[in-house]
Amino acid sequence: MTKGTLSSSKSYIKGILPGLIVAVLVAMASMFIARFIPKLGAASIAIFLGMFIGNVFLNQEIFQKGYKFSETDLLSYSIVLLGATLSISTLSELGVAGILFIVLQMSITIVAALYIGKKLGFSDNFRYLMASGNAVCGSSAVAATAPVINADDKEKGIVITIVNVTGIFLMFILPMLAQVLYNHDLIKTSGLIGGILQSVGQVVASGAMVSEPVKDLSMLFKIVRVILLVVVVFTFGHLKHKSNSEILEEETEDVKKGKVKVPWYVIGFFITCALFTLNIIPMNLSLMCKALSNKFELIALAGIGLRVNLKDLIKQGKSVSLYGLFIGTVQIISAVVLIGILL
Template identity: 70%
Template sequence: MTKESKIMNKVKEILPGFIVSLLIALVSMLFSNIIPKIGAATISIFLGIIVGNLFLGQKVFQSGYKFSESNLLSYSIVLLGGTLSVSKLMELGLNGILFVIIQMTITIVGALYIGKKLGFDQNFRFLMASGNAVCGSSAIAATAPVIDADDKDKGISITVVNVTGIFLMFLLPLLSGYLYNHETIQTSAMIGGTLQSVGQVVASGAMVNEGVKDLATIFKIVRVIMLVAVVFIFGHLKNKSDTERVAEEIVDTEKGKIKIPWYVIGFFITCALFSLNIITPEVSAIFKKISHNFEIIALAAIGLKVNIKDLIKQGRAVSLYGLFVGTLQVMSVMILINIFL
């Protein structure tokens, strides 16, 4: 098969799900003009959940949903960097970074302890800890090969982490409104410091307002940067006698590069270019518009991928694990916000 044929097959595979995500995003934008208080982001997610579970949840759409969620959201984050200056990033300050590190540490230690008390094996506990502390499915995928986790543990942990994140995605905007009256830094810290995936952070922040969404994304990016350290620590704990093997899993030895998600690097590059005025305000405005549109399509795909049947059928112990870890995250983030922010 030629390279062109492979590309065409990939496009055909992605197209059905992408078209559905795009149509839902367009409908959501239309409705947001009628009911602006709700916003296109919130409408897009809920409409996606309804359509995906009642009508268009078939396998033929899943590749397109996945592309729309992960790829478009990554592009959106890179473009977002071109709308934020370094001074905006500095709003986190030392307290903000300490807040993130301590929150991640509490999540990791708590997830390992809770999992042990519930009787889960070490590999599953490591996957749950990395997924909840760092960046959901991506962190689990990065951790699994280092600790030799099997596909079953990987699949269940991804499901539970995503389920926990989906519930918190809707809960945190309500909770932050009650506790902080949606004050930008505190609300952003709660959402960006707690939620499991980047998509959930963007979706939850967008339910509040644009400023919270942008700052919550920055909090989340700080957590994503910590992925390499978390994977290395777990790999070392699991394979104490084979440090070289752990390092090989985390570092691409052929290219000599650490496996940091590309969109994080892209975000900082575009942010630097904007801060240096290489990206002009006019171009930045275009970036903002495209980023917003990509984001709405991605949020539609996130909704379309939510499988309510999967949420219901999780076993009692696994469900309790997700519930306890999620509760711990929310409680600790409230305490740390009071201390640091």
């Protein structure tokens, strides 16, 4: 390792450490509080406590890198570790009906986002970003779609905010809805949560509010959506190319050359899943992976809460808020109908 690389690594660690320490402390406090309020659960407490601390006390710039690391990187590691606890036979629980449900649910979300956005007067780029963010995987999908359709940073920033806001509300609503409609039936509840929620972290948090099995199976539904990110981005790049008189060669070439790829943690998940299925990962190591995965998840959820900026949520305009509300409503209605037919 060169001196420059070593210096860069030290600088990176120094940058994330303050926020990471706060997220770890919030996660630990959540586990402690959960002993006295077991029905609420450590996951929910971590998010609420993080939102409170992040907005009232520790919202300074010095903490933001660590908060983001907790929310994104640690959650990715958690997903890879989760694969070491699930066999291929578990993945087959989704079946053809489960995969068909995801494909149809995503398709309806995309069509609805494009149609509603057009009626509300939003630009093509804004509508494409909203469609990908809500249909696939929140901020990650928005970030992957933006360069392909040549969206600017302002559009991307607003969409990421409203997509996350929509997901946060749904994150708490869906477990309650699943209780009323399905009495927390494993497959149907997991389909509802994993088929609707915008980000991976929101799926983990919402599923954890119900039960450990629901959280794990919800993640499988979600992973199918994430895998389809490449298809969605390619489609929007093609649509933008057709709608423009100016050919967007650079952006469409990104898709053709494979620059838009499935996130690494999905590949890692399937590798560890295969290793566990083949008994290369023994049961005692699998249990260790499960425990570590749960800890990373809780820290990530604390990070999600710490990064929620309530002032930004209030600043969003009425039309943008309505856009998110309408898409969320369509997602719930379509998911309930499709679950009734397929699952």
